[in-house]
Amino acid sequence: MKIYYVPGLLSLLLLPVLFIGFLKWSGKGKVYYVMPLISxxxxxxxxxxxxxxxxxxxxRKYEDINITGVAALDEIKLTYSQIRVREMLQQNNASQxxxxxxxxxATYGSFIKALNILHIEMAEQYLVDENDIWFLNVPRDNTPYKGIDCMLVWCVAEVPPRETYWEKLLIKMSEIWDSSWWxxxxxxxxLIAIWLIRRTPSIK
Structure with a gap:
């Protein structure tokens, strides 16, 4: 007669799965942001x-913002530079x-903050060169196009086949498995543990 220790059996089966689930859950709160940058x-x-x-x-007539590594002064300079960047963009200033x-x-954090300022103000033109960043505004050409309008005569469009019900079901099941496999x-x-326990004869 085989005797099963129920709590130990459940722990043996569930603890590895719960451990994997905990690792997956604990990593969900971490969010990383990246910014494409070309030097x-x-x-x-x-x-x-x-x-x-x-x-x-x-x-251009560039205003120099010298970041020296003194935290308090660098913070003031960066805040001032953000105001000036905003003004130049709003005024469409192409001379400064x-x-x-x-x-x-200078700290790496100051360098990242300067880039973040340009990103927040939606600056589209700036150059990154080793220890320097050059921000400049290039006005957009709003001259209306005076070319000849074209008429589309014919075109060939490739239309993908519609997914069948079973294909949609398989895709949905795959998504559920990827997100909740553990x-x-x-x-x-x-369920297997419960089935094994029920098959175990009771000891009197």
Whole structure:
């Protein structure tokens, strides 16, 4: 006669699944943000002057924002620069710009904050060059197009086939499995444990 220790059996089956579920749940609160950034190669720009017809950096009356590493002063300078960036964009100012220079004692956080300011103010034109960031505004060309309007005569469109009911069901089941596989396995093991317990003869 086989004797099963019910609490131990349940713990053996459920603890690994609960542990995996805890790891998955504990990582959900972490959110990471990234910002695409392209750095300028000055040597390449010199060899191909057509990339910067106004010179490098493009000619503007730049206001220098020198970040030195003194936290209180750097905070004031960055706040001021955000106000100026906003004003230049609102006024569509194409004659001025902002030049951030990060000294040897400047922190990485200040560099990220300067980029974040440009992102918040929706600045579209700025150059990142080692320890410098050059912000400039390039006015958009709003000149109406005077070309000849074209009429679409014919076109070929590739229409994908409609998904069948079974295909939609399989996709839905796959999504459920990907998001809750550990819960499904845990519940299945729990049912197996209950079935084994019921098959165990009672000891009198």
């Amino acid at each position: 300028v190669n000055k040597e390449y720009a010199k060899k191909h002057p057509f990339l910067f017809p106004e010179g490098y950096p493009p000619k 710009g902002i030049h951030y220079h990060f000294g040897d004692s 819960l499904i396995i845990g519940f299945s093991l729990y």
